[in-house]
Amino acid sequence: MAEEKDQRYDPAVIEQKWQERWAANPRLYAAEPPTSSKPKYYVLEMLPYPSGQLHMGHVRNYAIGDALARQMWMRGYNVLHPMGWDAFGLPAENAALKNNTPPRQWTLGNIAAMKRQMQRIGYSYDWATEITTCLPDYYRWNQWFFLRMYEKGLVYRKKSKVNWCPECATVLANEQVVDGCCWRHEETKVEQRDVEQWFLRTTAYAQELLDGLDKLEGWPEKVRTMQRNWIGRSEGTEVDFFLATDDIVAGSTDAPAVFSPKPDTVRIRVFTTRIDTIFGATSVQLAPEHPLVTFFASADAALKAQVDMLLAEQKKAREAGDVGAIEKHGVPTGKFAVNPYNGERVPIWVANYVLMEYGTGAIMSVPAHDERDFEFARKYGIEIREVIQPAEDSVQNENGAKLLPFLSEEGILVNSGQYNGLPCAEAQKRLQEVAARSAFGEGKIIFRLKDWGVSRQRYWGTPIPMIHCERDGVVPVPYDKLPVILPEKIEITQQGGSPLARVPEFVNVTCPKCGGPARRETDTMDTFVDSSWYFYRYTDAHNDKAPFDPAKVQYWFPIDQYIGGVEHAILHLIYSRFWTKVMRDLGMVKNDEPATRLFTQGMVIKDGAKMSKSKGNVVSPDDMVARYGADATRMYALFAAPPDRDLDWQEDGVAGVSRFLGRVWRIVTRHAPIARGAGSAQPSSKTQEGGAPLRRKLHQTIAKITLDFEGRWHFNTCVAAIMELVNELQDADARLSAGEIPAPVVRELLTTLVLLLAPFAPFLAAELWEELGGEGAILNAPWPKSDPGLAREDxxxxxxxxxxxxxxxxxxxxxxxxxxxxxxxxxxxxxxxxxxxxxxxxxxxxxxxxxxxxxx
RNA sequence: GCCUGGAUGGCGAAAUUGGCAGACGCAGCGGACUUAAAAUCCGCAGGCCUUAACCGGCCGUGGGGGUUCAAGUCCCCCUCCGGGCACCA
Known part of the structure; x- marks a missing residue:
């Protein structure tokens, strides 16, 4: 009975043994210093939020990175493979409310638990470089960066409309609003409020962030496209219409080439990408929040009432999240604007679809050549005037009538005075020049990307190192007073505003400038600040003089391979790129981009849906590991689908992988004595041996897997290839036992099999490596080389x-x-x-x- | 609306350059071992038709067209599903 049990692959025993051995050797996964003669390789997986337990998405993400890291070690690289904790954030405060546990204690407890899980699964992290963003030795550098950026003019404060989540009682970044609702509370509608906020000037790098995408060939095209859309570059013209006063005469039939207003005329600046259509502008539309609207309304009670309604509507729509879906509404102001090119008077309207925060908050409306303007003009009976003659007839319907609006820029101008006959592109150039020369406009490039609001009225975050003095205004905390420590004795309540404001010892300070009484800033930083530069800190995690040593960063950067979920394609990855460019301009780093290659893995789903508590389809990694072992769990995560696709979790599949590992264990242990008996003898030439077909399969398998690691990363087929190899070994089992295969060949077959398995099932590989008498850690054994001569089919x-x-x-x-x-x-x-x-x-x-x- | 990714057996999937569709695994079926079961090992396995069986035939990669000696793969049109952005002037 006991003997039978010994014949069985027992992952619990094997994995515990190796976990203990690895724990006893903390230098095993440590990178060598920059003086290493090996080529460097920095492989990084996105650091988790310490929620308390790993989910399958983590297991998969880290299994991918771990396989890569282990294989690179075996290929002789100097590998940096770190891990840390994105430890600030709201859940810690929510937990504090719920369980009456201090956020710090809750967070550190979670970190300890998740670290245990990671170690149990056997990920190859160098824990000596571990970082925890909620500890002062990390967040002090957030504050340091904030001050440096402040000096550089990249930090500013402004009152602005912000997204307010009533549930969190705090401000959210634009990026944290999903369909009009809070990203953490999908059912909670976000309100608009005016709050004084700290901003980072991400827009200063808008063009560079956009241009850089073209060079990031190692990033998925999908992510690059998403970022391009997010940055949203638009090239066009800003042009001034003039507010018509009584002494301006309506445009006559022979309009002047350029209208000359009186010097004190009020200007209404609009932004357009189609200045060539300006002769078709039959109204000017203002955003309801436009200052001129406020001015008009102040003298016109009826207008004010209507505008207030538009505003209320917009607010409601924004809170509902379907801004694009509300019906286009407008109100005529009774005022007129004058087209600067021909002096034509057009009515000024207020429209609910014009956004104050994009462009100038005012547009010229050209119904014939714009979808929305067309819809609006139709509704209110505003003139629709065609000013472009299309190049082809494609815009005609079967009756020969033109299909309006006509948007294409393939055409020539008509009804446009002296510009008639010009192609659109040519006209845009000419009209822009005229505007610039006559000082009523200019070419302009605008971006949808906005500056990054980093203020949070929350406790569990990095304190913003600023002081408000009645006499001196905003005064930065001096560098030698960093870090501004987040107080720990604090009462977390559900009341709005910052909890820090209720801690007098924290708030009341003396002004660094005048020494008078002052108040500390009580907002904390968005947690995306923490994750914007954490990967630099790994290279020098214990530096207490600077965020990092530039020499170390220069050796390790850029990251060779970054791996994480596609949900971070925009926020985290744009902020990270921004931060890198800022640090470059501060002279701290030499690289323009943080990561050469980016890999976004697919989601882990179950029964056709993303795993979630509410759906009740969550599979716990702990359960899987307890039942089938860490090797089987992580290997299944790589086997069930290619890493970039969604993975459907099927427990029977894990059992299957576990069975396979058992088969490997049995074959290798059964024939290990033969292999060990071969000593160091090399297999002789293949023609003399019965093992040729097996060696052929072996070398084909090496070639296949090695190639896949080069970039395609279809680890599912790598695992399948190993299974095929094992199936062939299984078929030859009797011949192996009978000694028909030369011992050196058996040794080659078994040791190579184990080496190939090492990136995917490290515990079993380590065990069998030892069983076969392999020298040292398998991690440092060379990755096998395929011999094309042996792999070739006859x-x-x-x-x-x-x-x-x-x-x-x-x-x-x-x-x-x-x-x-x-x-x-x-x-x-x-x-x-x-x-x-x-x-x-x-x-x-x-x-x-x-x-x-x-x-x- | 715009930008993306996808659709292949009962299920997860494979086919990297156009060249035997379904590797590998799961579930299933049959057998060996066992008093029995588990575990393990051996074998069968896309669908339909035909046959006692062997043999054989036809169909088949979301739908429709096309290019080609040859299409899951290339081109055009369409349907459905996922992800991102969205009154962006």
Whole structure:
């Protein structure tokens, strides 16, 4: 009975043994210093939020990175493979409310638990470089960066409309609003409030962030496209309409080339990408929040009432999240604007679809050549005037009438005075020049990207190192007073505003400038600040003089491979790129971008839906590990689907992988004595050995897996290839036992199998490596090399088709030429039977691939 | 609306350059071992038709067209599903 049990693969025993051994050797996964003679390789997985337990998405993400890191070690690289904790954030405060546990205690407890899980799963992290963003030795550098950026003019304060989540009782970044609701409370509608906020000037780098995307060839095109759209560059013209006063005469038929207003005329600046259509502008539309609207309304109670309604509508729509869906509404102001190019008077409207925060908050409305303007003009009976003659007739319907609006820029100008006949592109250039020369406009590039609001009215975050003095205004905390420590004795309540404001010892300070009484800033930083530069800190995690040593960063950066979820494609990855560029301009780093290659893995789903508590389809990694072992769990995560696709979790599949690992264990342990007996003898030339087909399969497998690690990363097929190899070994089991395969070949087969398995199932690989008498840690054993001579097939099968349909398969020598292949195909019995009495019109031979006979 | 990714057996998937569709695994079925079960090992396995069986035939990668000796793969049109952005002037 006991003997039988010994015959069984027992991951619990093996994994515990190796976990203990690895824990006893903390330098195992440590990177060598920059003086290393090995080439460097920095592989990084996105650091988790310490929620308390790993989920399957983490397990998968880290299994991918771990396989890569281990393989790179075996290939002789100096690997940096760190891990840390994105430890600030709201859940800690929520937990404090719920369980009456201090946020720090809750967070650190979670970190300890998750670290245990990671170690149990056997990820190859160098824990000596671990970082925890909620500890002062980390967040002090957030404050340091904030001050440096403040000096550089990249930090400013402004009152602005912000997204307010009533649930969190705090401000959210634009990026944290999802469909009008809070990203953490999907059911809670976000309100708009005016709050004084700290901003980072991300827009200063808008163009560079955009241009940089073209060079990031190692990033998924999807992510680059998403970022391009997010940055949203628009090239166009800003142009001033003039507020018409009584002494301005309506445009006459022979309008002046350029209208000259009186010097004190009020200007209404609009932004357009289609200045070439300006002669078709039949109204000017203002955003309801536009200052001029406020001015008009102040003298017109009826207008004010209508504008207030528009505002209320907009607010409601914004809170509902379907801003685009509300019906286009407008109110005429009764005022007129004058087109600067021809002096034409057009009515000024207030429209609910014009956004104050984009462009100038005012537009010229050209119904004939813009979808929204068209819809609006139709609704209110505003004139629709065509000013572009399309190049083709494609915009006509069957009756020959033009389909409006006509948006294409393929055409020439009409009804546009002296500009008639110009192609659109040419007209844009000319009209822009005229505007600039006459000082009523200019070419302009605008971005949708906004500055990054980093203030949070929350406790559990990095304190913003600023002081408010009645006399001196805003005064930065001096560098030598950093860090501003987040107080720990604090009462977390559900009341709005910052909890820090209720801690007098924290708030009341003396002004660094005048020494008078002052108040400390009580807002904390967005947690995205923490994650914008954490990967630099890993290179020098214990530096207490600076965020990092630039020399170390220069050695390790850019990150060679960054791996994480696609949900961070925009926020985290744009902020990180911004931060890198700022640090470069501060002279701290030399690289322009944080990471050369980015890999976004797919989601882990179950029963067709993303795992979530509410759906009740969450699979706990702990359960899986307890039942099938860490090796089986992580290997299944790599086997069930290619890493970039969604993975459907099927527990039976984990059991299958576990069975497979058991088979490996049995085969290797059964024949290990033969392998060990071979000593260091090398297999002799293949012609003398019975093991040639097995060696062929082995070397084909090495080649396949090695190639996949080069970038395709279809680890599912890597695992499948190992399974095929094991199946062949299994088939040869009797011959192995009978000693029909030379011992050196057995040794080669088994040790190589174990080496190939090492990135995917590190515990079992380590165990079997030891069993086979392998020297040192398998992590430092060289990755096997495929011998093409041994991998080559002697004979290959060639499908033979007749008129494209498979008829037979013939065997020919590998490398056979067209003639030989054709002869073999024509000599085949089935082929002969099919072609008897018919004319073979044509024979297509693709050597090594296929033969196709065209037969009549 | 715009930008993306995807659709292949009962299920997860494979086919990297157009060349035997379904590797590998799960579930299933049959057998060996066992008093029995578990575990393990061996085998079968896309669908339909035909046959006692072997053999054989036809169909088949979301739908429709096309290019090609040859299409899961390339081109055009369409449907459905996922992700991102969205009154952006």
């Amino acid at each position: 004979e290959i099968e060639i499908p033979v088709q007749i008129n494209g349909k498979l008829v037979s398969v013939v065997r020919v020598a590998a490398g056979a030429d067209s003639k030989t292949t054709e002869a073999a195909a024509l000599a085949d019995g089935k082929v002969k039977a099919r072609t008897a009495g018919k004319a073979v019109v044509k024979v297509i031979v693709v050597p090594g691939r296929a033969v196709n006979l065209v037969v009549k």
